[in-house]
Amino acid sequence: MSATTAPEAALSVLPRADGSAKYSYAGYTVTASVNGPIEAQRKDEHAQEAYVDVIVRPAAGVGGTRERHLESLLQSSLSQLILVKNFPRMLIQVVLQVEAVPDNDYENTKLVQASLNFPIIPALLQTAVLGLLSAVVPMRATATSTVAAVVFQDGAKRVVVDPSPKELAAARSVHVLAFTSHDELILAESEGDFSVKEWDDVYDAAAKICCQSGAGNADTAMDLDGPVNAGPDMRQFLNSTLEAKVAADLYWK
Amino acid sequence: MATPSLTFPRSVFAKLSPHPYLLRTLTTSPDDTTTTTPTRTNGRAPSEPRPLKIHTSSLSHAHGSALVRAGDTTVICGVRAEILPVTSIPQYRPVTDYDALAEDEEEKERRDRAELKDYDLLVPNIELATGCAPQFLPGVPPSTLAQTVSTRVYSLLHGSGVVGVEGLRVWDTSRVGATAEGVDEEEEEKPRLVAYWTLYIDLLFVSYDGNPFDAAWTAVVAALRDTKLPEVRWDPDREAAVCGSRTERAKALGVRGLPVACSAVVFLEKERGEPGEGRHWLLLDPDRLEEGLCGEAITVVVDCEGGETRVRAMEKVGGVVVGRELVRGFVGVAEKRWKEVKAAMNMDGQAHGALGAFVEEAGSSR
Numbered sequence: 138m139s140a141t142t143a144p145e146a147a148l149s150v151l152p153r154a155d156g157s158a159k160y161s162y163a164g165y166t167v168t169a170s171v172n173g174p175i176e177a178q179r180k181d182e183h184a185q186e187a188y189v190d191v192i193v194r195p196a197a198g199v200g201g202t203r204e205r206h207l208e209s210l211l212q213s214s215l216s217q218l219i220l221v222k223n224f225p226r227m228l229i230q231v232v233l234q235v236e237a238v239p240d241n242d243y244e245n246t247k248l249v250q251a252s253l254n255f256p257i258i259p260a261l262l263q264t265a266v267l268g269l270l271s272a273v274v275p276m277r278a279t280a281t282s283t284v285a286a287v288v289f290q291d292g293a294k295r296v297v298v299d300p301s302p303k304e305l306a307a308a309r310s311v312h313v314l315a316f317t318s319h320d321e322l323i324l325a326e327s328e329g330d331f332s333v334k335e336w337d338d339v340y341d342a343a344a345k346i347c348c349q350s351g352a353g354n355a356d357t358a359m360d361l362d363g364p365v366n367a368g369p370d371m372r373q374f375l376n377s378t379l380e381a382k383v384a385a386d387l388y389w390k
Numbered sequence: 391m392a393t394p395s396l397t398f399p400r401s402v403f404a405k406l407s408p409h410p411y412l413l414r415t416l417t418t419s420p421d422d423t424t425t426t427t428p429t430r431t432n433g434r435a436p437s438e439p440r441p442l443k444i445h446t447s448s449l450s451h452a453h454g455s456a457l458v459r460a461g462d463t464t465v466i467c468g469v470r471a472e473i474l475p476v477t478s479i480p481q482y483r484p485v486t487d488y489d490a491l492a493e494d495e496e497e498k499e500r501r502d503r504a505e506l507k508d509y510d511l512l513v514p515n516i517e518l519a520t521g522c523a524p525q526f527l528p529g530v531p532p533s534t535l536a537q538t539v540s541t542r543v544y545s546l547l548h549g550s551g552v553v554g555v556e557g558l559r560v561w562d563t564s565r566v567g568a569t570a571e572g573v574d575e576e577e578e579e580k581p582r583l584v585a586y587w588t589l590y591i592d593l594l595f596v597s598y599d600g601n602p603f604d605a606a607w608t609a610v611v612a613a614l615r616d617t618k619l620p621e622v623r624w625d626p627d628r629e630a631a632v633c634g635s636r637t638e639r640a641k642a643l644g645v646r647g648l649p650v651a652c653s654a655v656v657f658l659e660k661e662r663g664e665p666g667e668g669r670h671w672l673l674l675d676p677d678r679l680e681e682g683l684c685g686e687a688i689t690v691v692v693d694c695e696g697g698e699t700r701v702r703a704m705e706k707v708g709g710v711v712v713g714r715e716l717v718r719g720f721v722g723v724a725e726k727r728w729k730e731v732k733a734a735m736n737m738d739g740q741a742h743g744a745l746g747a748f749v750e751e752a753g754s755s756r
Contacts, residue, residue, distance in 0.1 A: 214707060306504070324706065
């Protein structure tokens, strides 16, 4: 199941949460609920800034060590995006429920897996950002993220954006990169076997997806490269999702 | 009457306002001499790691062990191997022909890794002992830090491929060559895969002073290099693996490459400012005080064993200071660290090598 379709998102899907979002792309569907700023527990309270609490719930079973790691990655990234210093002694809670993961008929699938799941990180981060926007939590910047793999095919190296589970299994290295809307690298995760040069190529490919601005720009880039290597324009997607939501909400005017 | 003094000793200042304390030591030289190099609170230069001490084979009941010490971070790692018969693996999928697989290098490598992962042959566990640092309290479930480090070690063990599955397979060779009647001769000649070794890799932090992942990973690699699996024979009558007790017959577990982890944190000049404004320092091998003050951290795992530098894993979280250029530069820093860690491992190996030669001599003269 490769990412042939465009990402989809819906904002404010849950009636009771302050903000929520549902995002699906490349076989992953994640729902986020965001509450905040709310009162923090005494142990989490910070005198100068808000505490960002991220909870990741897997599609099946209960969260294990892998989910704790994902939570700590997201927590440190989101704390950089949210203006935490505006809300001292408060808590901003982000709950991410994974609803669907892509099937992989080629692999033994186990319920509890301890190793880090790279392709789920962009899905979780995108959903969290959309949820925070829906909850109108003040943020310094938004973030976009993507996953890329370096695969060897017919004796040549190739960077595959949004790899399928089968490509992931055969990949030499897998990379997750996230950028803020100021084009800064906020999160980088890589594993496998690669050189600095390969990482640079991956960085270029990821920056192209995450850091493009404007619809016109995106269209020309698509035409030049063809749809083979070019993934979706994540920033454009984020903008259009919010524009559509604002337009729908202000329809009565 | 003496007026009460308003000067504090350094330790009090460090506790009361740690951020200005660290900033002050970085911006001014310690004794106001001519030196202009910034110094950290622990007396190190920003890019100076703590000296590493490695001691292997200190646990007598483990198949391999290592004690790693970097400053006040001390971690002990023990590797214990246990037999896992294939009959007790759920969803075991036997490979019928290993020879055919061996032809396609890429496919074989992929299958080997999948085998390690599917049957859970590597089981790392990390414990931050009560009292190793003040924040770890007794009687609580494993902290987020312990779980995070455990996931990272597990991912890196599988991602870097330091342990090959070949060394963990246990074969039944008892019927090789024996041609039983009525059975196809072709099938009988091949050894049969009957069990795997499962490696339980337990890490215990005796003392914790920052940078847990580097220390933990160094301990894992050192312990795996030290691991010797006992001689094993499959007893077809009992349907069980029988291990020999003679230590000199034990086979060293082959470890591929030498991946070395190198971590740093980013210290920002402005405690409450926007990220990215003001000066910043990259502090290599941070201690507990520095980790508490810095949000952004970078870890790069490199392996220069083949002459060429290969990056095996990278993690950068919690900030926007480290961009593309700094990541590139940091790989160079990691290369330097790799040489130091290799030297520390070899130094330990030499000490043991001398002892090993002595034991061998004593054994042969008997």
